[in-house]
Amino acid sequence: MQSSTESGLYRRPPYEIVNPQGRSPVLLVCEHASRYIPEELAQLGLDDTAAAEHIAWDIGALDLARELSARLDATLLVANYSRLLIDLNRPLSAPDAIPEHSEIYPIPGNRNLGATDRQERVACLFEPFHRQLAALLDERLGAGRPTRLVGVHSFTPSYRGEARPWVAGVLYAKAEAYAGRMVAGLRESGEEIGANQPYVIDPLEDMTVPVHGDERGVDAVLIEIRNDGLRTPQGVEAWATRLAPWL
Ligand SMILES: [Zn+2]
Incomplete structure (x- = not known):
């Protein structure tokens, strides 16, 4: 079992800020951008297929977020580790913040995780990311800049054998007007x-929208794109073109 901060498992920075000087009111976040798991953790016991799958990251989400950042001149905060280590869009109190199962896959490396290992993930991955996101928002709000917070995600075409009909979804709680314009605009095609499909925002299971957005009075949504639409550069470009006017 890997343990203690001395093992230095998390040597890579926990996040990257793309276009920190971006002038757009939109602040982009990509919490599930990466499938990176330190080598010492042996893919948390997952085989290569499972470790490359959606459970480890949001396929195509980072490509789309980078494209949106460039087009809008928007700052983008990108997480550098797999959500299987600790999910940055879950409160620490959520049972699947460090998931022992994901859809059909058990995650052996997260079973019976010791307090020290858990605390290391919290201290090295979770806390720095949320501190940085809060700091970006503090700075903008302190300067009186109009700000909208947008998480960029992707979802699988089917879940537990059931096909999902939406090509994309917008998830929100308090930002009804902002999300409503976005949904209406995207539906023109x-x-x-989906509006709050394929997922809903739940303060017990979400961080970005309720904590960094709604609680602070910042319009906040998550955009969810079905990942078969993001598997090619052309697909990513097409989604960036569709989304950019509504963000
Ligand atoms: Zn996601």
């Missing part, structure tokens, strides 16, 4: 766009 005639494709199926």
Whole structure:
């Protein structure tokens, strides 16, 4: 078992800030950007297929977030580790903050995780990311800058064998007007766009929207794109073109 901060498992910085001087009111976040798991953790016991799958990261989300950052001139905060180590969009009190299962896969490396290992993930991955996101918001709000917070995610075409009809979804709680404009705009294409589908925001299970957005009076949404639409550079570009006017 890996343990203690002395093992220095998390040598890579926990996050990256893309375009820190971006002038857009939009602040982009990509919490599930990476599938990186330190080598010493042996993919948490997952085989190569499972470790490359959606459970480890949001396929295509980082490519889309980078493209949006460039087009909008928006700052983007990117997480550098897999959500399987600790999910940055879950409160620490959520039972699956460090998941022992994800969809059909058990995650052996997260079973019976000791307090020290857990605390190391909290201290090295979770806390620095949330401190940085809070600091970016403090700075903008302190300067009186209009700010909208947008998390960029992707989801699988099917879940537990059931096909999902939406090509994308917008998830929100308090930001009804902002999200409503976005949903209406995206629906102009005639494709199926979910409003609080395929997931809903739940303060017990979410961080970005309720904590960094709603609690601070900042309009906040998560954008969820079905990942078959983000598997090619052309797909990513097409989604960036569709989304950019509504963010
Ligand atoms: Zn996600």
